[in-house]
Amino acid sequence: xxxxxxxxxxxxxxxxxxxxxxxxxxxxxxxxxxLLNPLMLLAVxxxxxxxxxxxxxxxxxxxxxxxxxxxxxxxxxxxxxxxAAVVLPDNGPLLKKVVCPPEVFPTxxxxxxxxxxxxxxxxxxxxxxxxxxxxLMSFSWTLLLLPLAVGLWVLAxxxxxxxVSALAVHFRDLKDLLHNVLNxxxxxxxxxxxxxxxxxxxxxxxxxxxxxxxxxTLYRDVVLLGREPGPSxxxxxxxxxxxxxLLGTFVFSRLRETLAEAA
Amino acid sequence: xxxxxxxxxxxxxxxxxxxxRRGRLHSFKGALLHGELWxxxxxxxxxxxxxxxxxxxxxxxxxxxxxxxxxxxSTLLKLxxxxxxxxxxxxxxxxxxxxxxxxxxxxHPEISGRENALVNxxxxxxxxxxxxxxxxxxxxxxxxxxxxxxxxxxxxxxxxVRLGFAVAVAVDPDVLIVDxxxxxxxxxxxxxxxxxxxxxxxxxxxxxxxxHDLGLVEQLAHRALYLREGTAVLCGPAGAAVAxxxxxxxxxxxxxxxxxGSDRRWGNxxxxxxxxxxxDSHERPVRVLRGxxxxxxxxxxxxxxxxxxFVFGVALHREGGTQVWGTNTDLDGWQPRRxxxxxxxxxxxPRLELAAGRYLVDAAVHTRAGLAFDYACEVLSxxxxxxxxxxxxxxxxxxxxxxxxxxxRPSRDQREV
Numbered sequence: 001x002x003x004x005x006x007x008x009x010x011x012x013x014x015x016x017x018x019x020x021x022x023x024x025x026x027x028x029x030x031x032x033x034x035l036l037n038p039l040m041l042l043a044v045x046x047x048x049x050x051x052x053x054x055x056x057x058x059x060x061x062x063x064x065x066x067x068x069x070x071x072x073x074x075x076x077x078x079x080x081x082x083x084a085a086v087v088l089p090d091n092g093p094l095l096k097k098v099v100c101p102p103e104v105f106p107t108x109x110x111x112x113x114x115x116x117x118x119x120x121x122x123x124x125x126x127x128x129x130x131x132x133x134x135x136l137m138s139f140s141w142t143l144l145l146l147p148l149a150v151g152l153w154v155l156a157x158x159x160x161x162x163x164v165s166a167l168a169v170h171f172r173d174l175k176d177l178l179h180n181v182l183n184x185x186x187x188x189x190x191x192x193x194x195x196x197x198x199x200x201x202x203x204x205x206x207x208x209x210x211x212x213x214x215x216x217t218l219y220r221d222v223v224l225l226g227r228e229p230g231p232s233x234x235x236x237x238x239x240x241x242x243x244x245x246l247l248g249t250f251v252f253s254r255l256r257e258t259l260a261e262a263a
Numbered sequence: 264x265x266x267x268x269x270x271x272x273x274x275x276x277x278x279x280x281x282x283x284r285r286g287r288l289h290s291f292k293g294a295l296l297h298g299e300l301w302x303x304x305x306x307x308x309x310x311x312x313x314x315x316x317x318x319x320x321x322x323x324x325x326x327x328x329x330x331x332x333x334x335x336x337s338t339l340l341k342l343x344x345x346x347x348x349x350x351x352x353x354x355x356x357x358x359x360x361x362x363x364x365x366x367x368x369x370x371h372p373e374i375s376g377r378e379n380a381l382v383n384x385x386x387x388x389x390x391x392x393x394x395x396x397x398x399x400x401x402x403x404x405x406x407x408x409x410x411x412x413x414x415x416x417x418x419x420x421x422x423x424v425r426l427g428f429a430v431a432v433a434v435d436p437d438v439l440i441v442d443x444x445x446x447x448x449x450x451x452x453x454x455x456x457x458x459x460x461x462x463x464x465x466x467x468x469x470x471x472x473x474x475h476d477l478g479l480v481e482q483l484a485h486r487a488l489y490l491r492e493g494t495a496v497l498c499g500p501a502g503a504a505v506a507x508x509x510x511x512x513x514x515x516x517x518x519x520x521x522x523x524g525s526d527r528r529w530g531n532x533x534x535x536x537x538x539x540x541x542x543d544s545h546e547r548p549v550r551v552l553r554g555x556x557x558x559x560x561x562x563x564x565x566x567x568x569x570x571x572x573f574v575f576g577v578a579l580h581r582e583g584g585t586q587v588w589g590t591n592t593d594l595d596g597w598q599p600r601r602x603x604x605x606x607x608x609x610x611x612x613p614r615l616e617l618a619a620g621r622y623l624v625d626a627a628v629h630t631r632a633g634l635a636f637d638y639a640c641e642v643l644s645x646x647x648x649x650x651x652x653x654x655x656x657x658x659x660x661x662x663x664x665x666x667x668x669x670x671x672r673p674s675r676d677q678r679e680v
Binding site: 010011014015018021022091093094095096100257260261 | 279341346347348369371373374378381382385386390391
């Protein structure tokens with residue numbers, strides 16, 4: 001399957017370009033929306049957690065930035081997964097009428113969401129720069145580890161996207177189920193809080209075992225908090241990423257032959 | 264038409280699962296563990312779309328696929344295109360396949376025609392550079408002009424289809440699959456599509472053509488496969504397959520005993536052809552004759568029930584399936600009045616101007632609507648011998664007039680053809 005994707009790399013690149021172009025076609029700001037969306041989000045959090053709700057004291061950096069650094073990879077994952085649930089049925093005419101390897105479509109979904117994620121990153125960095133100028137935080141060398149953290153996210157999300165896209169063809173309920181599962185996982189993952197904020201130790205243990213926890217923690221540690229992740233965190237993150245990638249590839253290749261007929 | 268066939272279909276069957284909710288839930292686990300979602304159901308229930316179909320298509324050959332709706336034509340196309348996998352049997356395709364099953368499938372409405380052509384071309388197997396290289400030709404063929412840079416959602420349905428066709432044929436496929444698409448677009452564009460297809464035929468592209476337009480199949484296809492309820496009724500010269508299909512349709516419409524018989528001979532038997540012979544100028548039945556000689560085809564018949572609507576027809580073709588000539592009494596303007604008892608009818612050729620080689624004769628008697636009383640394919644074969652063994656079908660009487668070159672006229676017996 002990897003070989004087939006490599007052979008189709010030209011097509012994938014063109015399709016990702018098409019996705020990005022088609023997304024904001026006809027809107028006034030066009031491509032700027034990729035930057036404006038996260039910027040607005042950051043602005044809203046800043047207002048809310050500066051003047052409306054007092055920010056929790058456990059967080060050492062400005063809380064809006066803390067939230068934002070957790071939300072960015074989460075939005076990448078949830079957006080890609082929600083699209084994955086419909087990508088093959090949406091491209092059904094192509095699968096049925098043109099000879100086209102089905103793995104192309106989930107890959108395009110993954111990559112176009114990755115591009116959006118990478119476009120939102122500068123907003124986070126700009127926010128951090130503002131905070132640093134105000135003396136609220138400082139940049140750390142761990143920022144250089146960011147590509148590794150993003151790489152783990154891509155593996156993890158990629159595997160899930162493959163599995164979801166193939167399963168959603170046969171089990172149409174998956175799309176609705178996914179919304180709810182994603183909601184649950186969102187609150188089970190320390191995105192809008194830190195594990196230390198949880199008063200009940202049993203619940204804290206559940207959160208620590210949530211598969212996304214190491215990935216979110218790792219990402220936020222290197223990009224924002226300036227903490228060097230320990231070996232156990234790296235191990236957990238890599239384990240989740242590789243596990244997801246392998247499982248997703250397995251599920252997809254098992255169902256591959258049935259996709260064109262059922263999509 | 265030699266060497267490795269471009270498409271080889273061997274004993275292919277295709278069964279579709281009938282989707283049931285129980286089956287889906289039942290096999291969720293099985294799907295992950297065995298990768299076969301419908302294993303249990305496949306044996307119990309399902310719709311048999313094709314059973315045991317076999318044929319080959321040579322390079323440069325065009326195969327028509329005809330039959331009523333639901334006879335498995337589209338399934339067969341998708342199997343050849345590699346979109347579906349056969350349940351049993353094998354489909355082998357040598358070279359690049361392009362399927363014109365749905366023109367413009369996958370065009371994205373929001374982006375321009377140019378960008379869509381690029382994406383579509385790459386999906387059909389070209390590299391980015393190849394598509395860019397062929398883009399001017401595509402735009403010209405599709406006659407889109409400045410519209411090429413407008414979003415596809417603003418296109419008329421004709422423009423949409425033209426762009427789809429232009430991209431698909433620009434791929435220069437080894438095997439082209441055409442499903443009922445020439446019915447779209449205006450007369451001029453349909454004509455250009457046909458021209459383009461004829462060019463591909465000459466380039467050696469194998470073409471699989473599905474159409475309900477039987478005239479088009481006869482015109483374009485060398486051979487045709489007549490499918491009914493997933494089985495091949497007849498695979499042979501396009502004219503014969505089309506005639507067989509027409510006969511079945513006419514039988515269904517008039518609720519008369521349907522045509523029965525083998526794939527070489529069929530009909531309801533109300534009138535039978537008792538013998539078909541080629542006679543030379545001395546009224547002797549022959550199997551070999553010299554090109555340019557006088558000859559006639561004699562059909563002896565018995566009308567078991569008197570008929571008032573009848574047509575006698577003959578057709579000549581080569582062994583490879585090339586149509587040579589054909590006509591019938593109806594086409595030549597003869598009005599049927601009554602046919603009873605036994606008798607004979609002849610087609611006379613003052614000069615049989617055929618090129619050297621072996622020819623096959625089809626003879627038929629049927630109603631004007633096409634219902635076959637007796638349709639006999641390849642009922643007779645004969646060989647034409649000529650002095651000049653040039654390949655082809657036609658050898659007209661001719662002479663040279665050297666007004667300038669100093670040529671010596673051959674002696675009388677050398678010249679005779």
